[in-house]
Amino acid sequence: MEWQIYIWAFLVGGAFAMIGQLILDYTNYSPGHVLSGFVVAGGILGGLGIYPKLIEFAGGGASMPISSFGNALVQGAISEAERNGVIGVMTGMFELTSTGITAAIVFAFFVALVFNPKG
């Protein structure tokens, strides 16, 4: 891949984070609200076909923010829906996100086993 994608990754990934920070600073929403909002927004942009283009264009800049989780859920759901209709929505839901969810659960579990809470 060309090196330009690193510049776009930095710019786009930073922009996502800054939007989150601005929402946190200027409203009363908690980080939980902001992250849920990002996932929903990523899902809607994914459904409209905008998010996959953003990932193509910015690479890690679009696939590292949590909004890509919403996008991946939607992409899995609609690609299976294409083949199997309504049932496909359910079977395809976690098709693309299972790596992330599995990794998060397993690593968090082992971290909790190995470490002790500080303070």
Place this chain on the structure above:
Amino acid sequence: MARDPKKKKLTVDQKRYTELVRDTVPRPRYIKTALLAYFFGGLIALIGQGFIDFYRSSMNLTVKEAANPAVATMIFIGALLTGLGVFDKIARVAGAGLAVPVTGFANSLASAALEFKREGLVFGVGSKMFILAGSVITFGVVTAFIIGLIYAIFIY
């Protein structure tokens, strides 16, 4: 305040006091925190892109396939830094720069798992792990389900 509509009317003294407080409390430096978030969010995206290219070239994956192990690696780093107690220190500076990427998702799982460890493996770590990250999964899945239904019914 919008939070409490039933709040009693303030007396004149209380009003003067709240104005005084509002003027003297140092205003948070929004521009600085926003720029710091931008920098750290961009940095994590850069590292993630590095992993994407690494997995793409070392395992002969397409760009799309390589994003999965890259995300898993970032989640591992986020969870590990949480366990080491480093995550919170960086997050104090980086703010949303660390929370918005998947590292924040990993941190919310790992920190909840750690925090409730003393309640036992089953009821503490096992069930309370999702106390923060659960809403992300719930809203993500519900959104994806609705959009998937729209696709299944109206488009195909």
